[in-house]
Amino acid sequence: MNWRALLGVLLLTAGCGPETEQPPDRPFLERLTVGVANDAPGFSTGSTNLSGFDIDLMHFLADSLQVPAAPTIVTSRNRVAILKNRSVNLVISNFSITRERNEQGVDFAGPYMVTDQALLVRADDHRITDRGSVRGKSICTEDTTTASLVDIPGADMNTKRPTTRDCVEQLAAKGTDAVFNDTLVLYGYVQAHPGKYRVVLPGTFGQLQFYGVAILRGHRDECRKLNEKIKLFLRNDWVRRFQDQFPKVVEEYSGSDDSGNYESEFKPTDADMESLSCKLR
Amino acid sequence: MVNSPGGAPGRSRRLVIGMLIALAWTLVLLVLVAITKTSGLAQVATIVATVLGGVGALWQALYQPRRTPPTMSDRNWRWVLGGVLAMDAAVTVVWGALSYHSAHSDIDVLADIELGNNRKISPGEVAFLELDSVPARRRHLTVTFVVTDSRPALGLCAPRTKLKARLEHAGNRGDRIDVKNGRPTSIRLVPGLTKVHMEIEVFNERDKNCEVDLNVSSAKLTNRGRR
Incomplete structure (x- = not known):
């Protein structure tokens, strides 16, 4: 076969063969x-059977987007890395x-x-009552x-621990005077251990925290x-979900006193x- | 000096009157340039044109009429006079326009602005803006304030922080004006103000612990009010 014939065969193969369709990019939120x-x-x-407000939100998003959802356990230490290495496409983890x-x-x-931020103390410990009483306390x-x-101040x-649970265990063992974290996170522990802990001085220290559904930069349309x-x-x-997951907060923030109503607060x-x-492009 | 209306050896009466007008006009322009605060192109153009016009008019009015016989006919002198008057007219128009523009154009004062107490400001606290000298009279100071979180790792304050600014002049405080982060805000200046002292109060309805930093990204003295 001379070169012209060879070229002809190649062109024929390229142009007339069965079309190999490039698979379209899978939508980012397909799953x-x-x-x-x-x-x-x-x-x-x-x-095995996760439950809570974040899980309710995950299911709501999956149902309304009509896609399946699979949770992966992350910690506060690794959640950014796991999102960035694309092991997950979203993080919903306070x-x-x-x-x-x-x-x-x-x-x-x-x-x-x-949520604002507050201190968790043992239920029988009444030493922390105001801003000044925190002086000298281990947090x-x-x-x-x-x-x-x-x-x-x-x-x-x-005292810094890898998880809030570690801090709460240390509080129970009287290894620290208080745990400082987001008020709602602390109320979760109050609910999980009835009668053992109290939340004090909400909003006195720290700043308001706004929990979002994290998504990697470059997915603005999906984010919207x-x-x-x-x-x-x-x-x-x-x-409804808040009432289900945070009954203690609903009770404390009933709107009947200065603490305000849970809906207006959270x-x-x-x-x-x-x-x-x-915000990112 | 004026010997006959016809021309040589002197100039006609009308020509001499024209020369005097041109000379007076030129002198008036020179005086205006001297007493008016102009700068840049307006000043250069005016000085060059008036000096040229003035020299021409003086030479024509004082020196040339003494010479006998005249070196130029009246007809030519009329052309020269016309040229001088045209130049005076052009300078008047251009100088006027440039002076108007210079008196009304925006003046960038960003480099002269000084801020005080503008780092880690909590809600309820006040930052200060100072402009030690107002270089020219303008009706407004238009400032763009930029609010950023003092501790960006801690939470978000800037998007929900509100600012209110008010001018303080001779011990009197003006009305408080809402200021939007990153948007120009015009503050009306009291006539005759030689320096600006402004208070900027920080508000955050929901979080009294939110600390922000305050900066200015643009500051102009202007005659155009903007909200």
Whole structure:
């Protein structure tokens, strides 16, 4: 076969053979692989059968997007890394929206929850009553969380543990005077151990935390899509799910005293959604 | 100096009157340049044109009429006079336009702005903005404030922080004006103000612990109000 014949055969093969279709890019949210905690009472606990507010939200998103969802256990230490190495495509794990996390390439849909920060003390310990009474007290925080970065004036903040559960165990063993974290996270422990702990001084130290659904930078459309679903969730399901998962908070924040109503305290507003969600391009 | 209306050896009466007008006009322009605060192109253009016009008019009005016989006919002198008057007219128009523009254009004062107490400000606290000298009279100071989180790892404060600014002048405080983060805000300046002192109060309805940093990304003195 001379070269012309060979070229002809090649052209024929390329142009007239059976078309090999390039598979289209699979949609990013075709299947939700969601990083969740398993040691955050109220938000997500359990081993095989996870339950909590974050799990309710995960199922709501999956149902409304009509895609399957599979949870993967993450910790506060590894959730950014797991999201970035694409082992999961979302993280719903009482994950606070911060500019620093945005700068790490993590975008957030939502927020779906707002909480201030507080101290957890043993139920029979009444030493911490106001800002000044924290002086000289040992306070445990979970490292790699926003709470661990707060400096409470006069308190000993050197006790840092890998998980809040470790801090709570240390509190039970009287190895620390208090645990500092997000108020709702602490109420989860109050509910999980009735009569053992109390939440004190909410909002006195630290800043408001806005929990969002974390998604990797570069998925702005998907982030906005999730945002629309979260808005639906806030409108239709949020109150019922909150009442289910945080009955103690509903009781404490009934609106009958200065503590305010749980909905006005912990439910994000439309303005929060406008200003905090899907900021990365 | 004026010998006959016809021309040589002197100039016609009308020509001399024209020369005097051109000379007076030129002198007026020079005086205006001297007493008016102009700068840049307006000043250069005016000085060059008036000096040229002035020299021409002086030479024509004082020196040339003494010479006998005249080196140029009246007809040519009229052309020269016309040229000088045209130049004076052009300078008047251009100088006027440039002066108007210079008196109304925006003046960038960002480099002269000084901020005080603008780091780690909590809700309820006040930051200060100072402009030690107002270089020219303008009706507004238009400032763009930028709010950022003091501790970006801790939480989000900037998006929900609100600012209110008010001018303080001779011990009197002006009305509080809402300021939007990253958007220009105009503050009306009191006439005759030589320096600006402004208070910027920080608000956060939901979080009294939220600390922010305050900066200014643009600051202009302007006659155009903007909200």
